[in-house]
Amino acid sequence: MAKSIQSIRGFADILPDRTPIWRFVENGIREVLDAYGYEEIRLPYLEQTELFARSIGEVTDIVEKEMYSFEDRNGESLSLRPEGTAGCVRAGIQHGLLHNRQPRLWYSGAMFRYERPQKGRYRQFHQIGAEVFGLPGPDIDAEMILMTARMLRAIGLDDAELQLNTLGTPESRAAYRERLVAYLNAHRQQLDDDSLRRLETNPLRVLDSKNPEMRSLIAEAPSLLDHLDVESRDHFEAVKATLDVCGVTYVVNPRLVRGLDYYTRTVFEWVSDRLGAQGTVCAGGRYDALVEQIGGRPTPAIGFAVGLERLVTLVEESGAGLAPAPPDAYVVAIGETAQTAALGLAERLRDALPGLRLLVNSGGGSAKSQFKRADRSGAPLALVLAEEELATDTVTVKDLRGESEQRRVGRTALPQLLRDQLQR
Numbered sequence: 383m384a385k386s387i388q389s390i391r392g393f394a395d396i397l398p399d400r401t402p403i404w405r406f407v408e409n410g411i412r413e414v415l416d417a418y419g420y421e422e423i424r425l426p427y428l429e430q431t432e433l434f435a436r437s438i439g440e441v442t443d444i445v446e447k448e449m450y451s452f453e454d455r456n457g458e459s460l461s462l463r464p465e466g467t468a469g470c471v472r473a474g475i476q477h478g479l480l481h482n483r484q485p486r487l488w489y490s491g492a493m494f495r496y497e498r499p500q501k502g503r504y505r506q507f508h509q510i511g512a513e514v515f516g517l518p519g520p521d522i523d524a525e526m527i528l529m530t531a532r533m534l535r536a537i538g539l540d541d542a543e544l545q546l547n548t549l550g551t552p553e554s555r556a557a558y559r560e561r562l563v564a565y566l567n568a569h570r571q572q573l574d575d576d577s578l579r580r581l582e583t584n585p586l587r588v589l590d591s592k593n594p595e596m597r598s599l600i601a602e603a604p605s606l607l608d609h610l611d612v613e614s615r616d617h618f619e620a621v622k623a624t625l626d627v628c629g630v631t632y633v634v635n636p637r638l639v640r641g642l643d644y645y646t647r648t649v650f651e652w653v654s655d656r657l658g659a660q661g662t663v664c665a666g667g668r669y670d671a672l673v674e675q676i677g678g679r680p681t682p683a684i685g686f687a688v689g690l691e692r693l694v695t696l697v698e699e700s701g702a703g704l705a706p707a708p709p710d711a712y713v714v715a716i717g718e719t720a721q722t723a724a725l726g727l728a729e730r731l732r733d734a735l736p737g738l739r740l741l742v743n744s745g746g747g748s749a750k751s752q753f754k755r756a757d758r759s760g761a762p763l764a765l766v767l768a769e770e771e772l773a774t775d776t777v778t779v780k781d782l783r784g785e786s787e788q789r790r791v792g793r794t795a796l797p798q799l800l801r802d803q804l805q806r
Contacts, residue, residue: 392505
């Protein structure tokens with residue numbers, strides 16, 4: 383016998399016993415996005431590799447080591463998307479969505495990075511992200527953070543910590559970069575191999591190191607907050623003031639730099655200590671230069687993304703106990719003629735009662751075996767069709783969970799009976 387084929391490492395199946403929690407998380411987030419006036423955009427999974435090299439940065443870990451890239455038959459380099467912002471910006475430019483407009487967009491779907499799989503992190507992972515274009519002020523930064531706080535509350539996660547920082551403008555960051563490089567060069571012997579590589583390409587990423595042996599070195603490094611321009615400082619203070627007024631607690635983390643080159647000014651992360659080292663569940667920030675960098679007109683912008691695998695894991699660990707909903711009724715059809723009639727009956731009931739979850743027995747079987755299937759389905763009611771019911775244009779309704787008496791009703795009266803039963 384041939385060896386069975388398994389899923390690819392880091393590409394996980396989401397089985398039926400877990401999909402209710404996924405739907406709960408996804409629906410909760412989407413309802414909040416709708417409440418804030420965001421519109422959905424659906425983006426392709428495959429883009430030109432140049433898009434990510436130009437936006438994320440050629441010397442980032444994502445572009446250098448983590449992207450799934452290949453050449454197509456025409457010799458063009460293509461990549462599975464490792465994140466959603468670049469594709470959303472590309473679509474906005476290509477379709478004229480950003481010209482003299484201030485769109486608020488959201489998207490969802492799978493992203494792909496070749497990383498070491500671990501708790502809450504996979505090589506195919508899922509995100510819901512949102513982007514706002516054309517608004518330069520701190521008010522939209524604060525509102526976006528408030529919206530993410532509401533999303534987490536909507537799915538029952540109220541113990542995540544908000545970390546906040548500002549990266550200033552590219553000019554102020556360049557001045558800080560010189561000071562940081564000088565500090566790190568003076569302590570080269572304490573840097574690990576990854577940090578030495580980053581020192582030559584993207585030294586701010588050294589501050590993002592997860593190596594515990596470098597913790598004290600990073601803590602004593604110069605702070606970007608001491609090198610901000612006045613406008614960036616005022617912008618950051620306005621964001622914090624709004625969060626204070628709205629009662630959102632936060633921690634200013636001057637080492638929060640985010641992993642992508644395009645961020646400017648406000649950056650934020652919601653983190654949970656229940657996910658180990660990979661504790662970020664939602665993150666984002668402002669990227670005022672990215673639209674022009676990709677080929678559009680200068681356009682201020684800000685966005686965020688939430689990792690669905692991590693949120694689902696946290697909801698599961700909180701004991702939410704969501705389970706697949708059982709059918710509202712199970713149709714037992716005894717005999718070949720009854721089987722055909724059962725399908726017709728089920729369609730009419732679905733027409734009359736939108737949202738009705740109805741499971742029709744398939745594959746035949748004795749009355750005893752069909753009632754066993756009905757019981758295993760979890761349905762509270764069995765709707766029975768046999769020769770006698772067919773002859774009298776009726777349906778027998780049997781209570782599978784309670785002690786109500788079995789009754790026979792006319793087919794025209796059945797929708798109202800089901801409606802009354804299911805509302806109890």
